[in-house]
Amino acid sequence: xxxxxxxxxxxxxxxxxxxxxxxxxxxxxxxxxxxxxxxxxxxxxxxxxxxxxxxxxxxxxxxxxxxxxxxxxxxxxxxxxxxxxxxxxxxxxxxxxxxxxxxxxxxxxxxxxxxxxxxxxxxxxxxxxxxxxxxxxxxxxxxxxxxxxxxxxxxxxxxxxxxxxxxxxxxxxxxxxxxxxxxxxxxxxxxxxxxxxxxxxxxxxxxxxxxxxxxxxxxxxxxxxxxxxxxxxxxxxxxxxxxxxxxxxxxxxxxxxxxxxxxxxxxxxxxxxxxxxxxxxxxxxxxxxxxxxxxxxxxxxxxxxxxxxxxxxxxxxxxxxxxxxxxxxxxxxxxxxxxxxxxxxxxxxxxxxxxxxxxxxxxxxxxxxxxxxxxxxxxxxxxxxxxxxxxxxxxxxxxxxxxxxxxxxxxxxx
Amino acid sequence: xxxxxxxxxxxxxxxxxxxxxxxxxxxxxxxxxxxxxxxxxxxxxxxxxxxxxxxxxxxxxxxxxxxxxxxxxxxxxxxxxxxxxxxxxxxxxxxxxxxxxxxxxxxxxxxxxxxxxxxxxxxxxxxxxxxxxxxxxxxxxxxxxxxxxxxxxxxxxxxxxxxxxxxxxxxxxxxxxxxxxxxxxxxxxxxxxxxxxxxxxxxxxxxxxxxxxxxxxxxxxxxxxxxxxxxxxxxxxxxxxxxxxxxxxxxxxxxxxxxxxxxxxxxxxxxxxxxxxxxxxxxxxxxxxxxxxxxxxxxxxxxxxxxxxxxxxxxxxxxxxxxxxxxxxxxxxxxxxxxxxxxxxxxxxxxxxxxxxxxxxxxxxxxxxxxxxxxxxxxxxxxxxxxxxxxxxxxxxxxxxxxxxxxxxxxxxx
Numbered sequence: 001x002x003x004x005x006x007x008x009x010x011x012x013x014x015x016x017x018x019x020x021x022x023x024x025x026x027x028x029x030x031x032x033x034x035x036x037x038x039x040x041x042x043x044x045x046x047x048x049x050x051x052x053x054x055x056x057x058x059x060x061x062x063x064x065x066x067x068x069x070x071x072x073x074x075x076x077x078x079x080x081x082x083x084x085x086x087x088x089x090x091x092x093x094x095x096x097x098x099x100x101x102x103x104x105x106x107x108x109x110x111x112x113x114x115x116x117x118x119x120x121x122x123x124x125x126x127x128x129x130x131x132x133x134x135x136x137x138x139x140x141x142x143x144x145x146x147x148x149x150x151x152x153x154x155x156x157x158x159x160x161x162x163x164x165x166x167x168x169x170x171x172x173x174x175x176x177x178x179x180x181x182x183x184x185x186x187x188x189x190x191x192x193x194x195x196x197x198x199x200x201x202x203x204x205x206x207x208x209x210x211x212x213x214x215x216x217x218x219x220x221x222x223x224x225x226x227x228x229x230x231x232x233x234x235x236x237x238x239x240x241x242x243x244x245x246x247x248x249x250x251x252x253x254x255x256x257x258x259x260x261x262x263x264x265x266x267x268x269x270x271x272x273x274x275x276x277x278x279x280x281x282x283x284x285x286x287x288x289x290x291x292x293x294x295x296x297x298x299x300x301x302x303x304x305x306x307x308x309x310x311x312x313x314x315x316x317x318x319x320x321x322x323x324x325x326x327x328x329x330x331x332x333x334x335x336x337x338x339x340x341x342x343x344x345x346x347x348x349x350x351x352x353x354x355x356x357x358x359x360x361x362x363x364x365x366x367x368x369x370x371x372x373x374x375x376x377x378x379x380x381x382x383x384x385x386x387x388x389x390x391x392x393x394x395x396x397x398x399x400x401x402x403x404x405x406x407x408x409x410x411x412x413x414x
Numbered sequence: 415x416x417x418x419x420x421x422x423x424x425x426x427x428x429x430x431x432x433x434x435x436x437x438x439x440x441x442x443x444x445x446x447x448x449x450x451x452x453x454x455x456x457x458x459x460x461x462x463x464x465x466x467x468x469x470x471x472x473x474x475x476x477x478x479x480x481x482x483x484x485x486x487x488x489x490x491x492x493x494x495x496x497x498x499x500x501x502x503x504x505x506x507x508x509x510x511x512x513x514x515x516x517x518x519x520x521x522x523x524x525x526x527x528x529x530x531x532x533x534x535x536x537x538x539x540x541x542x543x544x545x546x547x548x549x550x551x552x553x554x555x556x557x558x559x560x561x562x563x564x565x566x567x568x569x570x571x572x573x574x575x576x577x578x579x580x581x582x583x584x585x586x587x588x589x590x591x592x593x594x595x596x597x598x599x600x601x602x603x604x605x606x607x608x609x610x611x612x613x614x615x616x617x618x619x620x621x622x623x624x625x626x627x628x629x630x631x632x633x634x635x636x637x638x639x640x641x642x643x644x645x646x647x648x649x650x651x652x653x654x655x656x657x658x659x660x661x662x663x664x665x666x667x668x669x670x671x672x673x674x675x676x677x678x679x680x681x682x683x684x685x686x687x688x689x690x691x692x693x694x695x696x697x698x699x700x701x702x703x704x705x706x707x708x709x710x711x712x713x714x715x716x717x718x719x720x721x722x723x724x725x726x727x728x729x730x731x732x733x734x735x736x737x738x739x740x741x742x743x744x745x746x747x748x749x750x751x752x753x754x755x756x757x758x759x760x761x762x763x764x765x766x767x768x769x770x771x772x773x774x775x776x777x778x779x780x781x782x783x784x785x786x787x788x789x790x791x792x793x794x795x796x797x798x799x800x801x802x803x804x805x806x807x808x809x810x811x812x813x814x815x816x817x818x819x820x821x822x823x824x825x826x827x828x
Binding site for chain 2 (some may be wrong): 039391
């Protein structure tokens with residue numbers, strides 16, 4: 001079954017606010033085999049809302065409206081659904097009593113407009129909302145001759161989520177044909193996006209029953225596979241079969257077939273090899289260390305490191321000789337190697353990582369452009385370095401450089 | 415003028431990804447007087463995309479399509495716009511040449527499917543994209559007899575934002591009737607959200623012609639003021655008047671009345687005092703250094719620092735005595751002070767910062783809960799420390815701790 005989520009509220013059409021409930025609802029819907037085909041964000045305008053509702057009912061089986069159920073003049077979801085579906089609204093007496101009781105319990109005066117929260121769509125079931133004053137509504141109806149499920153749920157996350165779980169999901173499970181969905185995420189590092197697609201498209205296009213999504217960001221490629229079947233085993237079998245083909249295809253570009261982050265994988269291999277890591281960063285400014293330490297338990301294999309922004313600190317903290325810097329420049333293979341070697345010796349780590357480069361926007365010279373990065377890894381076997389030139393702004397170059405540095409360590413550990 | 419933003423990509427209909435570009439585009443559109451009436455998120459399915467485009471063209475004047483311009487089979491925006499508007503696609507020879515040149519420059523083979531990025535809609539102007547391979551497109555066209563502006567822009571944020579600023583905004587300014595809008599952003603650090611609202615609500619509610627938005631995240635409060643008037647002077651006068659009242663109200667919680675980041679302000683004060691900073695981080699794992707070095711030109715005042723995750727490194731790199739750690743524990747006022755003092759001496763910085771804490775989820779003891787953080791600042795006048803306990807998950811605690819650490823340095827410099 002296909003669904004659409006409409007988030008109602010003018011604040012979500014400003015630069016400052018965003019619908020986030022829909023991520024939660026999507027996860028829950030996917031788990032019972034319902035896909036989200038569209039999400040629409042619409043402001044508190046009656047005409048726009050009626051239009052969005054009619055459009056949605058014309059293209060999906062199930063519509064979830066979030067927000068616009070409160071007591072203010074801007075809360076128009078009930079009225080808009082009524083108009084879109086040509087239904088009447090009736091004021092529910094027991095709901096009116098409940099609103100009065102709630103106001104009395106909170107010792108607040110109840111403005112007359114509060115009572116609109118007791119308005120119920122013709123044929124709808126009220127869904128109790130223990131965390132707020134506006135109940136939800138469940139409507140099993142028809143539009144242009146087709147059966148449509150419509151849910152009205154409150155917008156505030158602490159009302160929306162429990163109400164959806166408690167009231168909507170059980171009703172949906174009774175209606176939606178039981179489907180099992182298997183999802184799996186694979187990750188690869190530093191493979192160019194077009195190359196990944198060239199390699200992968202011939203593979204995943206033969207699995208038309210598995211929805212494959214490729215997502216790339218700064219040298220990180222995420223491949224999500226989702227498959228829906230009558231049985232969980234059948235869905236899992238298809239996803240696992242495609243995952244295996246992708247693993248073979250991507251070879252050692254692939255670093256995880258279970259959705260782990262590159263940081264987690266580096267820490268996993270460090271643990272496996274009983275190795276420890278220390279880093280000396282210049283252009284990444286702490287980003288490599290920050291990424292690694294974002295993983296709980298990183299301290300078991302990650303000792304720490306230095307951020308050596310000035311040449312003086314490259315010498316004082318990472319043991320790079322001032323002569324070497326003078327001879328080759330701070331951004332050079334030689335200095336990257338000396339940083340990796342130096343931090344390894346100073347910290348007693350089994351592996352040392354050195355990153356030096358020009359993140360920009362200034363600092364480039366004729367022979368050394370913005371984006372030039374030297375990365376070195378040092379261990380008991382010796383010290384290796386690589387040179388890369390990344391494009392983009394300062395943030396982007398730092399993201400690429402930290403990704404490449406982590407991948408360099410991963411490959412050293414494999 | 416009313417606009418709609420369509421974000422294209424199946425990944426944004428999963429529980430894992432969300433469109434964020436639209437917040438940036440909304441800000442820029444609002445600045446020139448264009449409102450966003452709808453946002454639609456649609457997957458990489460040709461039929462759904464054509465449907466969403468036709469719906470949008472029927473209800474707004476201006477359509478911005480983000481994403482789906484890449485080289486893969488899933489990138490269908492060009493084809494869908496062509497179908498929705500009954501336009502032809504033509505392969506642009508100079509664009510084909512540019513794609514070949516780009517591949518050659520990067521020394522990568524160019525797969526055949528890459529060439530679809532050179533397909534241009536009939537009547538469209540190509541918008542150069544210096545940060546990616548797919549150009550944008552600008553189309554001034556008609557739908558059902560009404561003039562419609564359609565923009566196709568790439569999805570990756572580092573491509574989308576500069577392309578929109580450089581190519582779309584100037585063209586839009588030439589089309590949209592001029593309106594005067596003044597916007598100003600004030601920022602405050604570490605003020606509790608409820609206290610901020612209690613202090614500010616009586617002030618900003620008296621300015622009903624200024625739209626005030628408060629947004630809080632991990633100790634950072636952003637207050638945005640926007641006002642639209644017939645003249646720029648009148649709008650600016652109202653925004654500045656309210657800004658002045660807010661400045662008086664928030665006193666030294668406020669760190670910027672021009673929208674600068676806390677990192678920028680710390681670097682500004684360091685420059686003003688001709689001071690230099692070095693940091694020794696434990697629980698934040700490099701996040702403080704990473705935030706500071708995200709600012710271009712940080713190297714003028716920021717020397718660098720150490721990430722001392724292990725006790726041994728606290729001694730080896732930050733000069734904290736092993737006895738002190740044994741006596742008070744690694745997470746203590748004494749160790750934070752020794753880290754700040756030690757890094758200052760080792761680097762020759764005028765100010766040293768030390769951060770040590772328990773980011774969780776493990777590592778808590780009976781007397782030291784997850785979220786406990788000690789922060790110290792050391793300079794020639796001496797060393798001061800503060801103790802805080804932050805709530806939330808590992809990421810959140812690290813964000814709060816880095817924010818508090820930067821604010822501690824700011825207050826020391828004021």
